[in-house]
Amino acid sequence: MSTNxxxxxxxxxxxxxxHVWDSNLQEYNxxxxxxxxxxxxxxxxFAVVYWILFPAWPVxxxxxxxxxxxxxxxxGEEVTTHWNTRSLLARDMQSGRHAVRQREMLERVGDxxxxxxxxxxxxxxxxxxxxxxxxxxxxxxxxxxxxxxxITQYPNLRDDHWLWGGTVxxxxxxxxxxRNGYMPAFRESLDSEQLDxxxxxxxxxxxxxxxxxxxxxxxxxxxxxxxxxYQCHGGDAQGxxxxxxxxxxxxxxxxxxxPGAANxxxxxxxxxxxxxxxxxxxxPAFADRLSETEIKVLTAxxxxxxxxx
Numbered sequence: 070m071s072t073n074x075x076x077x078x079x080x081x082x083x084x085x086x087x088h089v090w091d092s093n094l095q096e097y098n099x100x101x102x103x104x105x106x107x108x109x110x111x112x113x114x115f116a117v118v119y120w121i122l123f124p125a126w127p128v129x130x131x132x133x134x135x136x137x138x139x140x141x142x143x144x145g146e147e148v149t150t151h152w153n154t155r156s157l158l159a160r161d162m163q164s165g166r167h168a169v170r171q172r173e174m175l176e177r178v179g180d181x182x183x184x185x186x187x188x189x190x191x192x193x194x195x196x197x198x199x200x201x202x203x204x205x206x207x208x209x210x211x212x213x214x215x216x217x218x219x220i221t222q223y224p225n226l227r228d229d230h231w232l233w234g235g236t237v238x239x240x241x242x243x244x245x246x247x248r249n250g251y252m253p254a255f256r257e258s259l260d261s262e263q264l265d266x267x268x269x270x271x272x273x274x275x276x277x278x279x280x281x282x283x284x285x286x287x288x289x290x291x292x293x294x295x296x297x298x299y300q301c302h303g304g305d306a307q308g309x310x311x312x313x314x315x316x317x318x319x320x321x322x323x324x325x326x327x328p329g330a331a332n333x334x335x336x337x338x339x340x341x342x343x344x345x346x347x348x349x350x351x352x353p354a355f356a357d358r359l360s361e362t363e364i365k366v367l368t369a370x371x372x373x374x375x376x377x378x
Contacts, residue, residue: 123152171199178369179362183237186369193373200370203363207355208371216374220326223350226374230321234310235375241368247354250313254347255296261341263290267298268340272327274306275320279333324348 088096120126123135137152141160150156162168174195178186186192205214212218216226224232232250233243255264263286269279270287290296292304299306301314308316315323322328325343330336355364 175362178366196366196369200366203367204370221324224323226371228321229375232313232315237368237372240371241364244364244368245354245356248313248352250350252347256345264341264344265337267291267296267344268337271317271340272336274318277333
């Protein structure tokens with residue numbers, strides 16, 4: 070049962086609407102606070118102003134562009150368009166405080182020699198910050214984010230094992246010109262026993278204790294006409310950076326997962342399989358993708374990863 074009798078309001082009590090249910094259930098008359106109302110009106114005004122100034126409403130296959138505009142450089146020309154976040158980002162990357170500072174540091178590093186860069190704490194801090202992004206864009210797909218590479222596929226850049234040399238000049242040459250790594254397959258020239266013998270010899274140079282007769286036979290093949298491996302890897306198996314031929318005696322394995330083998334028999338099998346198949350790898354040139362300064366920064370970064378030579 071409901072009545073509309075509005076009871077008298079006593080001092081300190083909240084006003085009611087006069088509606089009463091079941092004799093004692095009443096409806097308070099509590100209007101919204103004035104500050105809340107003004108805040109709500111302000112949001113309405115803000116929304117209207119925003120709709121006028123910025124892109125807001127879809128209209129058919131397009132949308133309202135707003136009255137605000139933004140100017141930035143594109144392909145060397147000044148472009149003015151309606152305000153949008155993509156254009157704002159483009160402008161900030163060109164004229165923002167951090168962008169200006171970045172250009173200043175790039176110019177500074179570009180004018181420095183490598184020994185100056187490597188010995189300058191501020192320069193190397195910038196190199197590590199800037200080149201980390203470049204490395205992630207251009208190099209990480211193969212060498213992984215941290216430069217550790219993928220065993221059997223891509224070289225590890227964090228160790229001190231440099232196929233094409235680890236000086237800054239050699240690293241820069243690698244980035245500028247790219248590299249074509251190649252080792253011929255010996256499937257036609259060596260039988261399975263001879264492949265195992267060569268593998269035994271290579272493993273013996275890395276501290277593995279294998280059959281002495283197989284090691285001796287493998288040494289003859291390695292350093293003789295039949296195998297001719299010494300022509301690229303050298304008579305001492307130290308490798309030749311000019312050929313991208315790795316050192317075979319430092320127990321660093323980039324293309325054969327020797328450490329992952331369970332026993333000596335499996336190690337011999339894995340190395341023999343690699344000699345049987347050979348390998349061909351190509352690293353692209355970056356001279357047409359990166360500026361000279363960007364290559365210099367990336368060179369210093371890669372050099373620092375592996376404690377370059």
